[in-house]
Amino acid sequence: MRRFLLRRLLWLALTVWALITLSFCLMRAGPGGPSSSERLAPALEADGAALYHLDWPLWRRYFHYLGPLNLDERGLFGDRSRLLGGALCGDLGPSLRQRDFRVDQILAQSLPVSIELSLLALLGAIAVGLPAGILAGLVPRSRADVLLRTLAMLGTVLPNFVIAALLLLVLALWLRVLPVAGYGSARHLVLPAIALGAPFAACIARLARAGLLEALARDHIRTAIAFGLPPWRIVVGHALQSACLPVVSYLGPAAAGVLTGSLVIERIFAIPGAGSQLVGSALAGDYTLALGVTLVYTLLVYTLNTLVDLFYPLLDPRIALEEP
Amino acid sequence: MSVLEVEHLSVRFDTPRGALQAVSDVSFTLEEERTLGLVGESGAGKSVTALALLRLLPTSARVETGSARFEGLELLALGERELRRLRGRRIALLRQDPLCALDPLSTIGRQLGEVLVTHLALRRRQARQRCARALAEVGLPDSERHLDRYPHELSGAERQRVLLAMALLCDPRVLVVDEPSSALDVTLQAQMLDLIERLQERHGTAVLLLTRDLGLAARACQRVLVMYAGRVVEEAPAEALFAGPLHPYTRGLIESLPRFDAPPGQPLRPIPGVAPDPLVPLAGCAFAPRCALAGAHCRAEVPPLEPWRRGEAGLGLSIASERRAACFEKARIALPSSAGKGPRA
Amino acid sequence: MTAPWLDVRALRVEFPAGSAPHAPALRAVDGVSFALERGGALGLAGESGCGKSTVARALVGLAQPRSGSIRLEGVELAAQAAHRPAAARRRLQIVFPDGPSSLDPRQTVGQILEEPLVLHRKGNRRERLARAVALLDAVGLDAGQLERYPHEFSADQRQRIAIARALALEPELLVLDEPARGLDSSVRAQLVQLLVQLREHFGLALLLTTQDLALVHVLCEDVALMCLGQVCEYGSCSEVFGAPRHPYTQGLLAAVPLPDPSAARRRARAILSGEVPTPAAPPTGCRFHPRCPVREQVPGERCAREEPRLVCAPTTQATQVACHLYAALTPPR
């Protein structure tokens, strides 16, 4: 177990380091960087120069930007009032667009919104998708099965912003049941959560249905039938657990997918989450904020994947933890 | 005392490539504490016969005719609910398939306990003790530890024994042993057969053994039914069958088996030709194309399964052990001096 | 006594067990020696996991032996299995048991039979086709099936195609890995018939690995019983099956179902109890001692401590047995 966690941590650290270094190099080298970008207002130009210590040697600038240790006059070489600093401690510098906010402040304020929305969408997808898939698997080729399969097909085929648009068109504008956009009461989150969760509910339903059908065709089910076990006991006792295995292993990529989807949904429904911040910073070229959001999301996806991998052997005793 | 009587059982499968007569007009009786062998090559319909009794056939199968009386009940007419109460409790199926007849995701104890809870409505703790006893009875050491292990942690032999224990949990009257493939080690197969024999003597269970291996039937069964292309071609006590087979197919089978007592290097005499394609309906005796004795009569009409009375130039066998064979030429085959000639006269 | 045609001495083949680099290797074949004359036939018999298939693969160069020698007419083959000279490869051919992957599903029978000839650059296209037709004819299949695919044949026909492919380069030794596994008895008899005819017609030597002792009795002159990678009894079929000495051989013979109920009843109940052991954790000393019914007759627990050497059986010089019961006798040549 420890070796498994250690390896995962190692890869995470490597990825984070790679991202930070990538952003540092591209910022410095690319024409969009602080040293030569003409988009920054002249006032910021002076401030930027001071801020980014253009006079320092390259290595010092890099480690100041990256390192846990703060290398400016208040850090290691100065009066050591603020020893720690740099990207690894969450100090990603100011956001270029919203200059009076630091990146970590913006994140602290916008991240909970995104997580709330994404969690709602993911749990909703599981709550709707899993039972629907199981039901469809239990009555193959019946009307309910065909209906569920077509819905699932639509869910996976239509991108989430098209689903959002159609939902907006029908529920918000035409029937005026739910608010069009904005963030406030719970009613504001219903439409975005549905739009964000729909593709994943569809995928989970298809996986659950295929898993159940495949489980019911297995050999030990015929043994159970030959021993006169009632159908409900066979399904619940033997088929359900192995039907859920593919769904559990899909949760990792699904979580990453939900976070990606939230970028779009937050923009459509004007929800002030970290996703919309990332999109805003991408459009405006605010790379410090972009790096911040990307790092946090990478961290989130990694932990979710690790959790799923830890949880999987509990469901399937045959899988030892060491397998990646 | 007979436990199970099956009369004129016929099963037809309608596959996309046309109707397939898997089993036609099979009759046999199963006595208590005795083993009946159903011998036939793959596709002869022996598994279909057994599975039809417990209605475990796929949906594409239809039982056309036939009756199966067990403990005063007509199996083929029973409702799904009553039949389910019989499966595993009065009639148990043991499939000798070492691959995965056990649920990989739940422990041995839970799977065994489930059968008890379903049929005898025992509580968990009581069921667990009884399962431990059953595992000990089939020769698994410290059965308590086995209860908490998963199937993938056991060896092929141990998994076979767990399946046998599961079959004998509710002390069934009939045990059907289906040997689909010889994937098992020879020594394992021998151990299982001995174990079944010992448990049969102790519990008085009637055993229906389905096998492709004549040697296995000779070793384990008192009475043998030989099936070919869905029909019973010969029925006789084991000793009589192997001493002097009446049907050319049985004789061919026996002679095509490699034997230890024959001098080494003596060539085998395989049966010429190939098994018939079940989808192609065949007039007359199904073995006719491969049989040297086949005459016009054999190709025209299906030989009935007539009893073979000792009176005719038989082989001096006791009246009680009645023999039946479905062949017009059985008189010629039964001649005492026929040992040398065989079907290729 | 001149050196035998094929002489295998102390063959040892190991597989890395587990991914850890220094994990103890799994000794599938642990010091096997046997000899085969030109045109002779030897059966390697034993339960699953006893290493008989590994010996077969090592012979044709599919498994790199760790030590020991395989000498064919004096030519050493064991050294570099992977890149053996083409001439040596031609003389030994292997036939795998019929399974879903014994023949390439995407190739026609013609292509399958032609491949060995193409690999060894034998003759032009027409000669190769003629050879393919002749091969189909030799294994009793209709020559007009050249353009059909493996999935259009029955199990035993596929096995015959595999044999035809092995015969393409006119080998001198045919290695058959569990030839009739899973086939019905009547079909198996036809296959045995074919093998006997091929041996006579082409003067082939056979090496057979199987669990079915009766098959060895019919096809082979000599038999070697293997238990967990070692030979425990080796001699002529009539000698070994007539008067089996090693307890393992007696156990195996008792387990073989005989199609004669009276004989089956009379035979002693010396059936082997216990598990089929796995080569991953071989027991110490004699590999058979945990299941050996006559272990007590050997004084001082030698079976559990000491590995028995292969010695000549008392009555005849031909049979060798590896058991402490016969420890006092002379070792083989």
Add this chain to the structure above:
Amino acid sequence: MAPVQTRRLRHGWSLDAEGLDLALAAARRARGTSLASHAWRRLRSDKAAWRSLLFLALLVLASFLAPLLPLPSPMAPRLRSEPQPPVWPWVQPYDERFRPEYWDLHALDAWMVAARVELFGALQSGPWLGTDAQGRDLLSRLVWGSRTSILLALAAALTSLAFGVSYGALAGLAGGRTASLMMRVVDVLCALPFTFVVLFVLVLLHAPRDAALSARFVSREQVLFVAVGAAWWLTMARVVRAQVAALMRSEFVQAARALGARKLRILWMHIVPNVLPVVLVQLALTLPAVVLFEALLSFLGLGIEPPRVSWGLLAADGIEALNPLRIYWWLVLFPALAMGSALLALELLAGGLRGALDTRGHGEVA
């Protein structure tokens, strides 16, 4: 098949020419059906998959010949106060005001536009699917927009075929420690939240507005193609490696190795034909994901830049035009329909392919 023991084995190998021709002729008559033709016949019998294959072929053809079709230019603005609702074709079939306004078309497109002008003159189709706020015709933008998705899908297909298959095959062939190392790299790359990394790269490579600098700088579209190429070969590599490793263990490959065949020859003779079905199915699964990825980026304004057009942009415009006062339903409905139908066709085709290609289908009778 004649019984064995009566057949006398023929001595020697040389078959006289006449006998050989006879046998070859018989062989041609009794020609078997290969697994590939089995699969093709099964695919044709699967109506849903077959029709979606035809639909996709039509779509690709239409988008390739877009310049030739009598459509108004996708970027020719006709300033109007609000988007014009769709007009049924028979009400306003054609109008005469075609002006060849396109972005920097490459030679082939330019030549096709010239040919179209000769062919149809100033004729162009009416606003059958309505227009957007700047009066640009929605139908023509949909057809031109499909080009981006198809080109990207092609790019993903090519890279996953080139990199994915070769990387997977190499890992499968190598086996042992090198294979697990190569697969470890793929696992790590897979674990990255790929879209965010692309967004992040887009931010850093953000082309400044003025044209002077952007010339020598990589355009966003190129970033998109590189991103798609860099991501979609991973799953292909995994799938191919598993299949190749299994094939290497199979007996017919062992037999070939015993005959002395070198690894490259085995790769070509046995591995490639048997790995193709797996590659095809995996390819069919990749394409929808690529189209969705492009749509997502374009929707966020980070994918294709106007004046070029793509389905994602159209959907974005459609949603932006949504307001409680006037509902321009066609700006939302038609892009949704276009993308939905294309992706549905791809999904159905993938399902059909998987069903047709899995060889387990040769089940004997019960």
